[in-house]
Amino acid sequence: QVQVVESGGGLVQAGGSLRLSCTVSGLTFDDAAVGWFRQAPGKEREGVLCISWSGNTIYYDDSMKARFTISRDNAKNTLYLQMNSLKPEDTAMYYCAAALTRRFTCPRASDYWGQGTQVTVSS
Numbered sequence: 001q002v003q004v005v006e007s008g009g010g011l012v013q014a015g016g017s018l019r020l021s022c023t024v025s026g027l028t029f030d031d032a033a034v035g036w037f038r039q040a041p042g043k044e045r046e047g048v049l050c051i052s053w054s055g056n057t058i059y060y061d062d063s064m065k066a067r068f069t070i071s072r073d074n075a076k077n078t079l080y081l082q083m084n085s086l087k088p089e090d091t092a093m094y095y096c097a098a099a100l101t102r103r104f105t106c107p108r109a110s111d112y113w114g115q116g117t118q119v120t121v122s123s
Contacts, residue, residue: 001026002024002025002026002027002098002112003024003025003026003112004022004023004024004096004097004098004112004113004114005022005023005024005096005114005115006020006021006022006094006095006096006114006115006116006117007020007021007022007023007117008020008021008117009094009117009118009119009120010118010119010120011120011121011122012086012119012120012121012122013121013122014086014087014088014121014122014123015085015086016086016121017082017083017084017085017086018083018086018119019080019081019082019083020036020080020081020083020094020096020117020119021078021079021080022034022036022078022079022080022081022096022098022114023076023077023078024077024078024079024096024098024112025077027098027100027112028100029072029074029077029098030053030074031053031100031101031102032053032098032099032100032101033050033051033052033053033098033099033101033102033104033105033106033107034050034051034072034079034096034097034098034099034107035047035048035049035050035051035058035070035079035096035097035105035106035107036048036049036050036070036079036081036094036095036096036097037094037095037096037097038090038092038093038094038095038119039092039093039095039116040089040091040092040093041092043092045095046060046061047060047106048060048061048064048068048081048094049064049068049070049081050070050105050106050107051070051071051072051079051105052102052104052105053101053102054102055072056105057070057105058105058106066085067083067084067085067086068081068082068083068084069081069082069084070082079096079098081094083119086119086121087121088121088122088123089121090119090121091119091120091121092118092119093116093117093118093119094116094117094118094119095113095114095115095116096113096114097111097112097113097114098111098112099111099112
């Protein structure tokens with residue numbers, strides 16, 4: 001059984017930083033594409049960042065490139081999202097997803113998802 005568990009969310013002031021973690025169990029993490037997605041209240045879920053099994057990354061929004069960094073530790077089966085210079089518009093539930101694939105860089109809706117961790121940025 002595949003489990004995806006996020007942690008690290010919280011309340012932070014604008015301009016602050018947070019590091020989210022996502023631990024995946026039940027699949028071969030080394031061969032997995034993993035990524036972060038978010039959903040703000042009243043909005044659809046959107047992609048943030050993905051990283052393939054080989055380390056290729058995809059940013060869904062250019063504005064995040066200078067502020068967000070994705071990384072993975074295969075020895076710990078863990079994915080990280082370092083978020084700097086946070087803005088109130090970054091407030092959302094952040095979800096981690098995983099897919100056992102070497103073909104794609106990003107997981108899809110049908111793959112494995114966590115329950116999310118809330119990030120709230122105050123102005």
